Amino acid sequence: MTLISNHMPTAELQALDAAHHMHPFTAGAELAKKGARVITRADGVFLTDSDGERILDGMAGLWCVNVGYGRKELAEVAARQMSELPYYNTFFQTTHVPAIALASKLAELCPGDLNHVFFAGSGSEANDTNLRMVRHYWAAKGHPEKNIVISRKNAYHGSTLGGASLGGMGGMHAQGGLPIPNIHHINQPNWWSEGGDMSPEEFGLARARELEQAINELGEHRVAAFIAEPIQGAGGVIVPPSTYWPEIQRICDAYDILLIADEVICGFGRTGNWFGSQTYDIRPDIITIAKGLSSGYQPIGGSVVSDEVASVIDNAGDFNHGYTYSGHPVAAAVALENLRLLEEEKIVETAATEIAPYLHEQWKQLEDHPLIGEAKIVGLMGSVAMTPHKESRAAFASPVGTVGYRARERCFANNLVMRHVGDRMIICPPLVITRAEVDELMARAVKSLDETYAGLKADGLLVPAS
Ligand code: PXG
Numbered sequence: 415m416t417l418i419s420n421h422m423p424t425a426e427l428q429a430l431d432a433a434h435h436m437h438p439f440t441a442g443a444e445l446a447k448k449g450a451r452v453i454t455r456a457d458g459v460f461l462t463d464s465d466g467e468r469i470l471d472g473m474a475g476l477w478c479v480n481v482g483y484g485r486k487e488l489a490e491v492a493a494r495q496m497s498e499l500p501y502y503n504t505f506f507q508t509t510h511v512p513a514i515a516l517a518s519k520l521a522e523l524c525p526g527d528l529n530h531v532f533f534a535g536s537g538s539e540a541n542d543t544n545l546r547m548v549r550h551y552w553a554a555k556g557h558p559e560k561n562i563v564i565s566r567k568n569a570y571h572g573s574t575l576g577g578a579s580l581g582g583m584g585g586m587h588a589q590g591g592l593p594i595p596n597i598h599h600i601n602q603p604n605w606w607s608e609g610g611d612m613s614p615e616e617f618g619l620a621r622a623r624e625l626e627q628a629i630n631e632l633g634e635h636r637v638a639a640f641i642a643e644p645i646q647g648a649g650g651v652i653v654p655p656s657t658y659w660p661e662i663q664r665i666c667d668a669y670d671i672l673l674i675a676d677e678v679i680c681g682f683g684r685t686g687n688w689f690g691s692q693t694y695d696i697r698p699d700i701i702t703i704a705k706g707l708s709s710g711y712q713p714i715g716g717s718v719v720s721d722e723v724a725s726v727i728d729n730a731g732d733f734n735h736g737y738t739y740s741g742h743p744v745a746a747a748v749a750l751e752n753l754r755l756l757e758e759e760k761i762v763e764t765a766a767t768e769i770a771p772y773l774h775e776q777w778k779q780l781e782d783h784p785l786i787g788e789a790k791i792v793g794l795m796g797s798v799a800m801t802p803h804k805e806s807r808a809a810f811a812s813p814v815g816t817v818g819y820r821a822r823e824r825c826f827a828n829n830l831v832m833r834h835v836g837d838r839m840i841i842c843p844p845l846v847i848t849r850a851e852v853d854e855l856m857a858r859a860v861k862s863l864d865e866t867y868a869g870l871k872a873d874g875l876l877v878p879a880s
Contacts, residue, residue, distance in 0.1 A: 538572025618655025644690025651797030682706030
């Protein structure tokens with residue numbers, strides 16, 4: 415067997431990668447020509463690649479490494495749990511200590527009466543669980559026809575058939591026969607791109623009221639639930655206008671439907687509170703969790719459900735659903751230790767009270783940059799919209815994402831991971847980022863935006879779409 419080590423030349427690793435490894439959300443043939451960047455180790459907020467470059471990870475991996483890289487406590491807990499009980503399932507009337515301990519801790523941390531956890535291996539799986547659970551819930555209450563879930567365009571809820579159907583990504587729906595039936599999408603609260611002449615507040619209300627219109631059109635007796643991320647993450651960190659969530663909550667209270675808050679990104683300190691639902695005063699019946707739950711050190715997700723939902727499900731016989739790795743003991747033990755770090759080291763609190771205000775001040779200043787229209791940030795997740803003409807909030811004449819891709823390439827070259835979604839740039843750094851590292855992040859971001867702007871100017875691409 416070939417020994418594949420960190421010390422192999424980068425080109426050889428890239429060639430093997432291109433030959434045998436299929437990447438998510440990637441045009442494989444294009445990547446093969448260029449070669450993937452090989453990440454070999456990480457510590458704090460910095461990644462190291464196979465050429466020894468140190469890269470500031472402005473995305474916390476994939477929105478998940480909340481405690482930062484290199485926490486030995488998590489490795490030690492994993493090793494201990496693997497020696498003691500590496501695997502057992504939670505089917506067939508069995509359980510184990512890590513699943514019990516993690517579920518209890520989550521019941522304590524999660525808002526309201528969200529006291530019951532159904533574990534999954536990822537956020538996608540958890541949203542599949544939610545889809546089946548809300549339909550089963552209404553069927554158990556004698557309303558099997560109440561099975562439509564309302565979601566939003568440009569939402570991201572995962573990549574499984576259920577998750578991608580709940581999500582509102584056109585590119586995903588275009589492949590593989592999605593969405594599955596009985597999922598209905600309304601418009602997103604993206605004022606910058608879609609608000610027209612309305613004020614953000616008017617627009618937030620108008621977009622929220624689309625939920626009420628949809629319920630009335632479809633019939634309240636047909637609608638099981640509404641699902642949404644408190645702040646759309648993968649959609650481009652779309653921060654909703656202040657009027658949006660209160661109106662959504664009013665509608666969910668007025669009609670007999672369940673509210674699912676997908677906290678996969680917003681959970682575990684990202685928005686300045688433990689959960690995005692607290693930041694926006696949302697009272698969900700179910701939340702989806704993953705990512706920051708284990709800071710990405712182990713794959714784990716789950717659905718945390720209210721006393722009411724759990725009681726109906728628990729009294730309706732077998733819920734014929736579950737995953738081999740539901741409540742996996744190693745993943746659960748690592749998640750529990752991660753929650754201990756977040757809580758005892760006051761990582762959530764410090765990020766909210768000391769780091770977020772410092773970052774916000776600098777991030778908002780990006781609105782003075784010639785390429786940037788709006789700069790939005792809540793807690794430690796932010797985005798900027800790039801535009802050729804600020805006053806009219808114009809999009810570029812070039813295909814959507816052309817400018818974003820160029821900006822991301824400049825960030826890559828400047829050893830900063832800052833992602834693009836269309837022509838928005840987004841950040842979501844580990845919650846443990848320090849003030850000095852914020853300065854470094856901002857310096858690299860500004861340099862990259864300056865270079866992008868100069869490049870667009872040189873290539874005649876600063877042209878508004880007509
Ligand atoms: N819900 C939300 C809100 C997410 O952001 C999922 C569910 C699915 O979780 P899993 O663990 O199954 O991936 C996510 C995942 C991106 C990107 O490009 C975002 C995610 C995943 C992959 C890529 O920003 N979010």
